[in-house]
Amino acid sequence: MFRKNFKLLTIITLLLLATFGYQLYPAAAEPKVKNVIFLIPDGMSLDGTTLTRWYKGGPLALDEMDLCLVRTYSSDAAIADSAPAATAFATGFKSHTGYVGVLPDEANMPGLQPIAKGDGKKPVATVLEGARLSGKATGLVATCEIMHATPAAFSAHYPDRKNYDALSEQQVYSGVDLVLGGGYKFLGPDARKDREDLVKVIKDLGYDYVTTPEAMKKSGSAKLWGMFAPADLSYDMDRDSTNQPSLEEMTAKAIEVLSKDKDGFFLMVEGSKIDWASHANDPVGIISDLLAFDRAVKVALDFAKQDKNTVVIAVSDHGNGGISFGDNSTSKSYDKEPLAAFTGPLKKAVLTGEGLENKLNEDRSNIEEVMAAYFGITDLTGSEIAAIKEAKKGSLNYTVGPIISKRAHIGWTTNGHTGEEVVLYEYPTNNDRPTGVIENTDVARYVERVLGLNLKETSQKLFVSAKEAFESKG
Ligand SMILES: [Zn+2]
Secondary structure: OHHHHHHHHHHHHHHHHHHHHHHHOOOOOOOOOOEEEEEEEOOOOHHHHHHHHHHHOOOOHHHHOEEEEEEOOOOOOOOOOHHHHHHHHHHOOOOOOOOEOEOOOOOOOOOOOOOOOOOOOOEOOOHHHHHHHOOOEEEEEEEEEOOOHHHHHHHOOEOOOOOHHHHHHHHHOOOOOEEEEEOHHHHOOOOOOOOOOHHHHHHHOOOEEEOOHHHHHHOOOOOEEEEOOOOOOOOHHHOOOOOOOOHHHHHHHHHHHHOOOOOOEEEEEEEOHHHHHHHHOOHHHHHHHHHHHHHHHHHHHHHHHHHOOEEEEEEOOOEEOOOEEOOHHHOOOOOOOOHHHHHHHHHOOOOOHHHHHOOOOOOOOOHHHHHHHHHOOOOOOHHHHHHHHHOOOOOOHHHHHHHHHHHOOEEOOOOOEEOOOEEEEEEOOOOOOOOOEEEHHHHHHHHHHHOOOOHHHHHHHHOOOHHHHHHHOO
């Protein structure tokens, strides 16, 4: 009886391992492709894409890709924060709000495997780290500060996205070959608690450290670190092209540098501020940076088509703002409104809400002139003028975004993230690609598989228990 049960138990265990164990930790497979370019339009909701396409008046580069849907919830919340959402893409594990590249303390959403006791906050390897250990070149490109949640989740591990000191220090020593984006003030001794000068460390580690688009383009170094703003870069529409490169230019440079590695490369590219514009309910900011993101997608697709050994994926980490094409004012007229009723008011704007703020004078006495010249609005109401006058410094886009949205019949439901599925755009169009409705963690598993990585082994190589390590040394 005991023997029979024992045998049964063994079979069940083997079956469990075969099903769950294999899915969670697939063995390193034969690599199917050499390179992966993983582009993230942070906080992009589908109606923002629809709006941007109508605004452009022609197809987006994204439109030619295959697609499926991705569920975005985190380990213990139905609506994700960028840190656990990017951690899911990078590591294959859902995590907790604010957690970067580490396991959550609890995974209690329906269908999730519980987190083993003692495993909370444990670091888990990212696809970027796996790619690096397999000999590939790696890179991070973003339009916000590089230690922000999304790029950090591919290159650092810490249970608090706000701890830029810890995250940037890990990034600097991570061995990543290329970093392009913003955030130099967080690398300097003035902003850091430890008073370290990480820019000096970056240079000592052999990176070509550049701060202008021209120097970036000229660099011939295989290790390149470009910082073009103290924190985030400007929205593309507001950008001074002599000081800051476009996302398209950074992506092209990244591919140029990384593709020289004969072992291939992994590159993450984030259109960071689509999310910020969505928080502010500013449709102009979304259009500005989604078009800029789409031009970066085109660069990646052009490379992949020529290279024939590259997977390109583009996927948002969560929805944001509840943007809708059509709002309460079109409840009865939605099928009679011409296209220009939506795009016309937006086409008059030449700056985003953030860019507008720099045009206002100190006492904000030129509101009407500025709104007419740069936002194309000449019919401001008294209460709108008062709201702009009182808008908090640094967040004017939260006031003028809704003002232009109203005129363009663009609806919003929240200033926060939303919980709907997002679209995963995929290239190449072979049979080995995700279809249907998948989890955000499946995206990491897909990258792991096509590049022939083994993230479980990578975790074991990269991380040891500090307590055990110190005890073993006495
Ligand atoms: Zn996000």
